[in-house]
Amino acid sequence: MEVRQVGTLTFQLDFSQPLYEQILEQIRSSLAKGEIGLGEKIPSVREMAHALKINPNTVMRAYKELERDGLTEKRRGQGTYITTSEERVKTFRSELVKEYIDDFLNKVESLGYTWEDIEGYMYEKGTGRKGGDLK
Structure with a gap:
């Protein structure tokens, strides 16, 4: 298992498991624990993919799921943010x-x-x- 830091987020990746699920689960967990604040900007897909050394499509899949859950919101031209709700x-x-x-x-x-x-x-x-x- 590899530990990688992306901004204020820390990820533990197990390359034998689906990566998008791990990203999704770890962001959800950080949000539930209060480690990510309401309205906080999260790294762009490109930044996250580069820092984790994975395909941007993998990150995009996790981000879309977070948005579908209502946990993040895209702000045109500004990036992706944790919900303010x-x-x-x-x-x-x-x-x-x-x-x-x-x-x-x-x-x-x-x-x-x-x-x-x-x-x-x-x-x-x-x-x-x-x-x-x-x-």
């Missing part, structure tokens, strides 16, 4: 956490654990009290 980012963060929780629950349930097992373990971790153990 605080509400859109809040909605995105809520959707993302639900996706992570669903993924987690599906994985744990596929191991044969019941909701009661999961709930007991989560309770224990969240409060420090004796709950349940995943055995």
Whole structure:
């Protein structure tokens, strides 16, 4: 895995995985964590591709997906910016956490654990009290 810095953004690239998905996911994650501010300009497609040493079409694909999600907006002649809509980012963060929780629950349930097992373990971790153990 290679780490590359592009402006204020840091990317970890695994060349065995689709690059556009990694760019997309890492920008989404930075936005959700507040590492990228509302209205912040992101590098141009050309700048990003050059810095990451990848094809500009790969970056363009990720940027189009971000725009389709309403997370970025193009400003004619100025570049691409993170949305200024605080509400859109809040909605995105809520959707993302639900996706992570669903993924987690599906994985744990596929191991044969019941909701009661999961709930007991989560309770224990969240409060420090004796709950349940995943055995």
